[in-house]
């Protein structure tokens with residue numbers, strides 16, 4: 001185990017993730033973690049993260065100096081490096097020249113940290129303070145023209161520090177440095193794998209929950225599915241999953257979720273499917289304003305879930321499929337509301353539970369997928385593209401009706417089938433069909449038609465904050481157009497949406 005002590009840096013989980021990429025388990029804890037607790041956890045190494053403060057101010061995050069006497073190797077990064085210097089008697093002050101971004105750093109290759117690194121290597125800097133004098137017993141091991149201590153170490157005491165950020169991608173050889181720290185300095189075995197996460201999480205869930213009752217809102221998305229399976233493996237039928245089918249899912253999706261999690265599926269749990277289609281359609285009747293639609297769907301979802309929860313009665317735990325990016329976004333998200341996001345994980349007001357469990361809180365999406373495969377969850381669920389909580393409700397412009405849902409489900413199923421046939425399904429960020437509210441004139445056979453236009457969308461994106469329209473081969477688009485017009489009643493026109501985000505959004509509402 002490597003403990004990452006968080007001093008408020010932006011990259012705290014990224015550090016843990018990079019360590020896990022070296023097949024060494026890492027956990028992030030706040031800098032206030034007591035020394036006694038650290039000793040109990042018996043880590044092979046500790047990493048101090050960066051942070052926005054100045055170490056010499058009185059109210060800045062700090063830790064006990066005794067931590068350096070435990071004999072546990074420590075790597076300080078950015079603020080963490082300055083804290084190490086400050087607490088051990090070095091001098092930290094405002095740098096005459098701040099450094100931000102790509103910086104060429106010259107390293108001392110006799111340092112264990114830099115043994116495999118080029119003499120001059122590109123690192124990512126972001127600092128206004130710097131270490132002006134190293135503490136006694138330390139030597140400088142890297143520098144730039146304006147930063148005399150870009151790295152320092154006391155190899156005898158196994159204390160290392162870098163002013164730059166080895167964990168970010170822009171530090172070209174950062175992984176080598178982190179690997180050198182965890183493998184050569186901390187002497188970790190490097191045999192941790194996702195199956196260890198799965199095994200350890202199941203054990204710790206079992207210990208935490210005991211014979212308590214657990215309730216989970218299952219959407220069929222990858223996060224809630226992986227969370228549900230972990231809990232099922234830990235506590236079996238003490239877990240009840242409620243799956244609300246709001247009638248706005250993709251074609252056959254409700255049945256697919258039931259096939260995996262229902263009584264005929266492989267998992268040991270109680271599964272309740274609530275078929276609430278009509279209830280949602282009647283609430284949505286006549287409503288056209290996008291935000292109103294979103295609010296109705298979100299609220300109705302919570303009401304349905306609460307009603308089911310009431311039938312079950314008091315539970316001890318409520319499961320949330322929160323993953324790490326959700327944690328950062330909800331912490332930092334102070335931007336304007338473009339859309340009121342509805343997540344199936346949204347907290348209901350009246351469910352009687354004592355505590356929340358979030359078994360995936362420390363994982364990134366691709367790590368959740370790895371855990372899902374490890375748990376034997378079918379690939380089509382594990383690699384499912386993101387699907388918004390309000391579902392097809394926001395892919396039907398204007399009023400939602402059962403008839404329109406059917407049209408968009410059928411068109412979307414054809415589109416997905418052809419994209420998969422063309423081998424494009426894993427390379428596109430997100431792709432789907434939407435139903436525009438436009439009807440236009442066409443001719444089919446020798447008859448006039450006046451039918452809906454379907455819009456196809458496909459975007460390349462990794463973070464879903466910005467996106468570009470994907471270049472789908474024309475023959476694939478034409479095949480999809482042909483099939484939709486021939487096979488889906490009520491559609492006589494198909495369009496391809498070229499808009500990027502911004503100015504567009506990925507979804508239509």
Ligand code: XMP
Nearest residue numbers: 341342343386387388389390464505506507
């Ligand atoms: P937009 O349309 O805002 O979408 O560009 C960005 C990403 O978020 C998904 N999305 C949602 N996901 N609840 C969700 O869980 C929502 O209410 C919601 N709205 C949009 C969208 O599918 C895309 O991946």
